Amino acid sequence: MRTRLQGRDKARAVVFAFLALILAALLLGGCMNNADANADQSEQKTIVIGIHDKGAYYSSYGDFISAAFPDLKVELVEMDPDYAHPIAKAQYEQKLKDEKPDLLVGYDIRYKQLAADGLLTDLTTRMMDSKMKEDDFYPGMFEKLKRDGDGSLFAVSPILQASVLYYNADLFRKYNIPLPQNGMTMTDVMQLASQFARAGSNKDGIVGYHQPLSSMPNNLLYTLSYKEGNAPWPYNFQTGKVTVDTPAWRSIIKTVIDLYKNGTFKMQDIKGESKDGEVWYGPDAVSEADLFKQGKSALTIASYNEMNGMPFEVGSVTPPVSPVDNRSSDMGIYNYMAIPAGAEHADTAWEVTAFMLSDYMAKVRSGLQDQYVLPTRKSYMKYDHNPILPQLYEILPSIDQSYPNEGYDPKFMPMFNDLEDREITAAVNGEKSVEAAIATMQKEGQALMDAAKPKK
Template sequence: MLKRSMVLLLVLILTTSLVAACTTGNTEGNVKPSNGNDPAEELQVPEKAEVTFSTIFSDEEFEEIIGSYVKKKFPNYTINHISNRGLSLEQLVATQTKFDIYFARAAAFLNAYEPMKMTFDMTELAEKHGINLDSFAPGFIESATFDGKLYGLPIFNDSLVLYYNRDLFDKFAVPYPRDGMTWEETLELAHQFDRNENGTQYMGLWISPKHYFRMNSLSQGFVDPETNKVTVDNDNWKRILNIFAELSRDSGVREMARVNFPSHDHFRGKNSVTAMYVFLTEWIAVSRDQMPLNWDMVSMPVFKDLPGKGTQPYANYAGITSISENKDAAMEILKYLTSEEYQMEVSKKGKISPLKSQKVKDVAFENHPDQDKNFGAVYVNENAPMRQLHPLEDHIVDLMNDKVNELVTGKKDINTILREVQEMGQQVIDQEMVKSK
């Protein structure tokens, strides 16, 4: 009797063990249960999923800097890509195309994706998947948060640096620029190039207007989001426009601008006539062949009273769409793309990381082919605070950009330009506000 009872007990133990083993295994074949280390015990990450990206990159660029890494990290995921260069957001929405992750600048959350009802508050999902928002440098998360809703995570950042053509500096025996220069010092250096030699007009400095306006170091916005009033007719915008007035004070430069307004083409290529150019750091990674053969860079000039204060964040954010049916899988991908593991790899190639991580900064540009460049210039300045964004601010940016032509060519002064932008811009904003009602 005792022996029979022992046998029955043994069978009961074995049966219980088998049931436990089955219930703790993968019951559906595509979901991993929580391992107890996740911030939310209910977290279940699909082992297999189809995730579609919509980005600003070409298919080739996407594969090189994102797709190949994600596919290696998540071999069971099917990764698709839609390039915005071929299909606009409006076309995607009109055709009811499903996509899970999109890339955009912070302003696009308000002026593009929110009006299309494509944004999704990622706050709870980020917490659920253990995203450490404190790992990002100051300003990045704040720039993607609207009314307490987190619309995106920063993947890459672009800042502004001062590129220069060593050959032109050598030609005219002018000392190279250095990190940490003020605008006053930079303009004084630039004016040494303002000359006409054998019919060729040279200029010392040009700045990409739209980019500097959006990223300006004084954190000046364009439209007050509370009142919908244009906010450019003030002393800080006068300081910003004064840089453009000063860099074109030479009569030869003004005359050249009337015939052929300064642009990328004046700096890049073998026929460069501009010694220095303030532009995005993305050039380092993707446009080396368009720059002068003998180029280098230093940190973007700063205002004298704001030493070390660079530009506002200008990140490429990744957001999860409201229509995504694979939000957990998408967030796991974003968790990887914002990890030190991934950021270190693309940092080596020349992508600027939004992370605080010193490890990521220490390996920056390690695999870049031009090891003679001053890559440290990228991290000399700290981010300026983000301006107040407004969904209609691009109308004012466009007006400001158009008016720079009149300033640089000497047709109008700064006060007149700002007054006109204020007045004309307000009319546009008022009209757009009426349309949106």
Template sequence: MKHNLLQKVMFVSLSVMFIGISAGLSTGRQVSANSDNQADTKQTLKVLYKEKYYFDEKSFKLQFPNTEIQEVKWDGKSDIKGFIAEQSPDVIMLNTLEYKQLSKENQLTELGQLIKRDNYDTTTIYPGMLDALKMNGKLYGLSPTFNTESIFYNVDLFKKYNVPLPKDGMTWEELLKLSAKFPTSGNKDTRIWGLHYPLDNYTYLINDIATSEGLTRYNPNTLKVTINTAAWKKVYSMAITAIKSNSIEGSNTSGYTNDPFIMGRAAMTVSTSSMDTLRDVTADKAAIANYKPFTVKIAAGPADPKDRKITRNIHLPSIMAIPASSANKDIAWDFIKFYNGADFAKSRSDQPLGYSLTRMDYSKEYKGLSLEAFYKLKPNLESPPYLNPMGIPFNNSQYSIILQSEVKQVISNKKTLDKALASIETQVQKSLDDAVKKEKAKK
């Protein structure tokens, strides 16, 4: 879980993931119920994507050898509706906000009828995912993978220090208080920590907590920054108190020996890339000096404090959908069924690289560690992490610099939190206003 490398890791992981699918999949042909023997007819399927890593046409062509994939790359910046109208793709791969906007504007094909027509089994898909993807009761897309946040914990340390074990559905506030129950004395390189979470940039923790509570940094309709509020003040206060408690180990360096949780010196780690952390904690570490095995378990969370059965810290990298204008809906649907099916899940079940699978058929456990926690909480996609609404040029890097500077002053008692929040809001508002003016000037 290295936040500044997270997106790059996701892309590389997915590239390896899809390249490795071909050998494991059945070569039997799959066609839709009324496809009129389309598997025997030469045809072209246009697939729009932002990152090529999200699919590998070679594996699809094992079952549909007469279908030629024509790739259509979108830069992610130009107007997607105009781009779709110009390019006429048959399948489009969207992030959560793009998916929500296009489905609400009737730009996508409703999949419910196709699912019913083909008796397509959705019973083993992550509970709550289908509901989360429904817009006004209708389903317009499916996502074969997702990335969720989870709480990994060292059972042995909790027992040693007589601290209650983490539970499913705990909030960030509860986790930070739990972390503070562990001793804070000793050398920083050898002592025990309550939590391992990167603090080289305070934006990570503050945004993580805010996302779990459904807070947004600005109103996308009015383009007014909304940071100087009571709700945001609570988040900042919570994070700053935790940082000052000296119970969080905040390094953000690579390598098992540099990871206090892996080395058994941190009681918990809250991972924004659960499958990568799963791979790390279960990897063979026999060659690592001074490594001592410990019992690892996973709890579902952090949860939304308003509803502990919900998680907002979930990322869907590529929701597959069919434009309403597609002339090849049947083969487009075959494409979506293929990548969201049980065969795909089976081929990927023993290679955790970057993302969890929405199909749970073969995702019960990994190397003896239960994966149940990844699927326990219901996804809420209202305010997805890492994303800005379409057409809004919010400068995340500038926001991070401003936040980091102001929080440092609060931690060092050079500025009150109230003054810092007012300053953050003013500076971020100017950054957003400048970015909007710059965009308008281009048009």
């Protein structure tokens, strides 16, 4: 969203200054050993880092690396800066050969293919030589990266994206509702949220659950299905069939309609600005959309540390987990660091990587109170004593599912979303029966999908 981009340069300057002070203290105290005291100081170390784009690099990696390695000459190569329109696999691999980066950092969309093509270095030996143990890290990191590496560890990730279920403790006390617990499913969360409406919260303008900018019917259908470990959409790109009129989706649709009707959910159709295929929201729109921060929603899911400094008492528990295992779509490993096979400065690349994985970085991040990521290094819990963390670090990410839609008209999904919003809104307002809304979504949705299918 746009508000998360504004003021980036100022924020980076503050972060860099903070990092420089902390890391200087660590160096002076003899706590960090990221340089060889016997090295020839006249020879400056150099590293070429292949990055996704400069903005993402500096906020996630660059400022830390610059502060920790002030004498390291870093050359940046933007490998694939347009996330919305990534270059072809062959182009990327050719760029890898031409630019010869020593280290790759960025989003994980390329990792699986690069590993399969033998273009990355197995990091297992380097981990062992550095005396790093898997038990010292978030287990979901190794599970995901080894699964995508066909059993080998071709990358590591210093950070994980983690969200939690926040609750407004003042509202729970006011309406005498039992507090949420760790390990709830999304169905559990919805059942808990619905108690507010039954307790009369609607007359005070309070809803049980709200997700800012994700409160329309299509958003909630996705949330209730995907967070329970099911398919995210009521259609299948492989079969070309719409599955609205099936028992599973009929149940989800009826649940969403009931929760709107009884006041557990509130629709907010806040318009953003379309730009390059993405929707951006300004600060006013974001503020209007966030009912939890306004004290008007009892529950929400948001990034760890995002709800600090609220004008009411905030509690948190682990995010919703699948009913079949201890996995959550609110936990994820989406960034990686990898050393290309044959890298010229592989030792320096690993030195940088090991630093990003270090206990020192865990301590630094505890001081930053980052709103969007946690260190994968579990020693972070020595510095941040939030009681939720031991349980949070045990929850594995949902296993990625592939839903290839190659060849389909890209307009299909937003058009189907609009269809869901229109029909469910009509059912909520009493303009249509639930059965009629389901029938329309099935019929018109199938027509949309047929029209969007790849042309033979």
